Amino acid sequence: MHRRRRHPRRQPDRRDQCATGVWTLKHDTAPLFDSLKQFVERDQAPFYSPGHKGGRTLDPWFRAHLADLDLNNLPDTDTLHCPEGPIADAEELIADAWGVGQSFILVQGSTSGNIAVALSALRPGEPVLVARNAHKSVLAGLVQVGARPIWLEPRWDARFGVAHGLDADVVERAFAESAAKALWVLHPTYYGTTGDIAALAELCRRYDAKLLVDGAHSPHFAFHPDLPTPGERSGAAATVQSVHKILSGLSQAAVLHVDPTQLDPATVRRALQLIQTTSPHFAIMASIDLARRQMMTDGREMLEATLDRARRTAGRLAAIPGLTVLRPDHLAGPGTGLHQLDETKLLVGTSTLDMDARDVVARLNAVHGVQPELSGTGHVLCISTIGNTEADMDRLVAGFDEVARRAGRRPEESHGMVADVLAVRPEPVLTPREAFFAGAESVRLSEAAGRIAAEAITPYPPGIPLVMPGERLDVEVLALLTALRDGGNPISASDPTMGFVKVVT
Known part of the structure; x- marks a missing residue:
C-alpha cells in the first residue's frame, strides 16, 4: 500500500548565509504550516479521511x-x-x-x-x-x-x-x-x-x-x-x-x-x-x-445519500475502459472473508491500465484536483463519506476517465510471487514482545539465515507481513525476500532495499 502523502524529500531554500560565510537556518519560516496552508487553499475533491472533508459536516459554531x-x-x-x-x-x-x-x-x-x-x-x-x-x-x-x-x-x-x-x-x-x-x-x-x-x-x-x-x-x-x-x-x-x-x-x-x-x-x-x-x-x-448527535438525528438520511452517491459513482467508474470497481457482485458468500462490503468505499482496480497506480493518483491530484486516500499495486482507494458532494463525484469520474484514456491498456497485471508469500509460514520462536525487547542488530540479508527477525517485513503486494517480529528467517524466507527485492517489489522494512535486515542478537 502506498499512502498518498509519500513524496520525495524536498530541499527548500530555508538557509541564509551570513557575512562570515556560515549558513544558518531561516527561523522566520514555518515549513509545515506553509505546506498545510498551501494544501488547504487548493481547490480539490477530497477522497481521503477525515470524514468531515475539510469541515463540511462540522457544527458551524464548533x-x-x-x-x-x-x-x-x-x-x-x-x-x-x-x-x-x-x-x-x-x-x-x-x-x-x-x-x-x-x-x-x-x-x-x-x-x-x-x-x-x-x-x-x-x-x-x-x-x-x-x-x-x-x-x-x-x-x-x-x-x-x-x-x-x-x-x-x-x-x-x-x-x-x-x-x-x-x-x-x-x-x-x-x-x-x-x-x-x-x-x-x-x-x-x-x-x-x-x-x-x-x-x-x-x-x-x-x-x-x-x-x-x-x-x-x-x-x-x-x-x-x-x-x-x-x-x-x-x-x-x-x-x-x-x-x-x-x-x-x-x-x-x-x-x-x-x-x-x-x-x-x-x-x-x-x-x-x-x-x-x-x-x-x-x-x-x-x-x-x-x-454521535449528528448520527442519531440525521445519520440515516445522510448515509442514505452517501450510499446513493457512491453506488452511482461506482457504476460510472466501472464503465470506464480499463477500470474495475469492487461491488456487491464480487462478494464470496457467508463464512468467507469477503462476506459484506461497505459501498461508501470505492476500491478502483487499475491493473489493466498501462500506468502504475501511484502515477494514477499523482495525475488525479496534480491535474484534476482529486486526492484519493491511497494507491497500491493495481488499485486506488477513494473514501467517500457524508462530507462528499455530487461535484466531488463528477470530478472523480472525469479525472479517472482522462487518466485511463491517457494511460492506455495492457494485459492484466500479474501479482508475481504473492502466492509464495501467502504460502510461507515462518517459524515463530519469540513473542513480539520478546523480540522487541531483545537486543537487535542489522545484518546483511544474505547472512541472516537462521536468525530471528526483530521487525516486521511486508512486501506489497500482498501488504501482509511475510515475517513478523520473533519469527525465524529460514532459507526459504530469505530466498523469497531476495527474489522479491530483485524483482522490484516494494517492501516495508527498516531497510526497504532489503540489503540489511534487523535481527535479534
Missing part, C-alpha cells in the same frame, strides 16, 4: 471556535481519565447510540484503543488468533502485553491486489489446533470488506474465546441497514472505531465499545489511564459528542 475549545481539565470541563460530569454523560450517550454496554472516548485514535484492548483482554504468554493483515497498533498491543499471536492468513483477492477478512473455516481450524483465548479481527478492512462476523462470533462462543474487533473504519455501520453488520452488536467483547475516519470527528477522535459481561470496564479504564494523554484536546472529544 468549527468557528476550535481554538476556544483548546481547554484543560477544569471543574467545568471534566477529566477524561476519571470522568464524572459532561465527559461521563457523553460516553453514556455514545454507548446508547451504538447499542453497547459501555463506551470510552479516545483522543489518540484507534491505536490507543487497540493497545487498551490488548492490556484489558489478553495476558502474557496467552495464545490469541490474529489476522495477519492487522494494523500495526494490534502488534503494538501484543508487544506491550506479551501475548503469543497465532497469525491467520486473510482471504487474498488477486483481482484488486488486496487482502480481505478471515474465512470462518480458517478460524475454526486454528481454534481446534490451539488453546487460543481470543480472536482479533479486522472488521472491516481498509477497503471496506468484512468477514462473516456472525459466524466468527459463533466460533468464539463455541471455543469460549473473546472476539476482539479492530473496527477503525466501521463507526457508521450501526446507523444504516445497508452497511455491513456492526462488530459491536455481534457479540464482540471489545470494538474500536475511528470516528474521524468516516464521520464528523476531528483527527484522532475514536471510541472503544465493550461488553461489560465479557470485559471489566474498570480494567479498561485503568488501561486507558496508562495510555492516553493527561492533556486531551477537548475539541477532539467534543467532535465525538457532536458526531
Whole structure:
C-alpha cells in the first residue's frame, strides 16, 4: 500500500548565509504550516479521511471556535481519565447510540484503543488468533502485553491486489489446533470488506474465546441497514472505531465499545489511564459528542445519500475502459472473508491500465484536483463519506476517465510471487514482545539465515507481513525476500532495499 502523502524529500531554500560565510537556518519560516496552508487553499475533491472533508459536516459554531475549545481539565470541563460530569454523560450517550454496554472516548485514535484492548483482554504468554493483515497498533498491543499471536492468513483477492477478512473455516481450524483465548479481527478492512462476523462470533462462543474487533473504519455501520453488520452488536467483547475516519470527528477522535459481561470496564479504564494523554484536546472529544448527535438525528438520511452517491459513482467508474470497481457482485458468500462490503468505499482496480497506480493518483491530484486516500499495486482507494458532494463525484469520474484514456491498456497485471508469500509460514520462536525487547542488530540479508527477525517485513503486494517480529528467517524466507527485492517489489522494512535486515542478537 502506498499512502498518498509519500513524496520525495524536498530541499527548500530555508538557509541564509551570513557575512562570515556560515549558513544558518531561516527561523522566520514555518515549513509545515506553509505546506498545510498551501494544501488547504487548493481547490480539490477530497477522497481521503477525515470524514468531515475539510469541515463540511462540522457544527458551524464548533468549527468557528476550535481554538476556544483548546481547554484543560477544569471543574467545568471534566477529566477524561476519571470522568464524572459532561465527559461521563457523553460516553453514556455514545454507548446508547451504538447499542453497547459501555463506551470510552479516545483522543489518540484507534491505536490507543487497540493497545487498551490488548492490556484489558489478553495476558502474557496467552495464545490469541490474529489476522495477519492487522494494523500495526494490534502488534503494538501484543508487544506491550506479551501475548503469543497465532497469525491467520486473510482471504487474498488477486483481482484488486488486496487482502480481505478471515474465512470462518480458517478460524475454526486454528481454534481446534490451539488453546487460543481470543480472536482479533479486522472488521472491516481498509477497503471496506468484512468477514462473516456472525459466524466468527459463533466460533468464539463455541471455543469460549473473546472476539476482539479492530473496527477503525466501521463507526457508521450501526446507523444504516445497508452497511455491513456492526462488530459491536455481534457479540464482540471489545470494538474500536475511528470516528474521524468516516464521520464528523476531528483527527484522532475514536471510541472503544465493550461488553461489560465479557470485559471489566474498570480494567479498561485503568488501561486507558496508562495510555492516553493527561492533556486531551477537548475539541477532539467534543467532535465525538457532536458526531454521535449528528448520527442519531440525521445519520440515516445522510448515509442514505452517501450510499446513493457512491453506488452511482461506482457504476460510472466501472464503465470506464480499463477500470474495475469492487461491488456487491464480487462478494464470496457467508463464512468467507469477503462476506459484506461497505459501498461508501470505492476500491478502483487499475491493473489493466498501462500506468502504475501511484502515477494514477499523482495525475488525479496534480491535474484534476482529486486526492484519493491511497494507491497500491493495481488499485486506488477513494473514501467517500457524508462530507462528499455530487461535484466531488463528477470530478472523480472525469479525472479517472482522462487518466485511463491517457494511460492506455495492457494485459492484466500479474501479482508475481504473492502466492509464495501467502504460502510461507515462518517459524515463530519469540513473542513480539520478546523480540522487541531483545537486543537487535542489522545484518546483511544474505547472512541472516537462521536468525530471528526483530521487525516486521511486508512486501506489497500482498501488504501482509511475510515475517513478523520473533519469527525465524529460514532459507526459504530469505530466498523469497531476495527474489522479491530483485524483482522490484516494494517492501516495508527498516531497510526497504532489503540489503540489511534487523535481527535479534
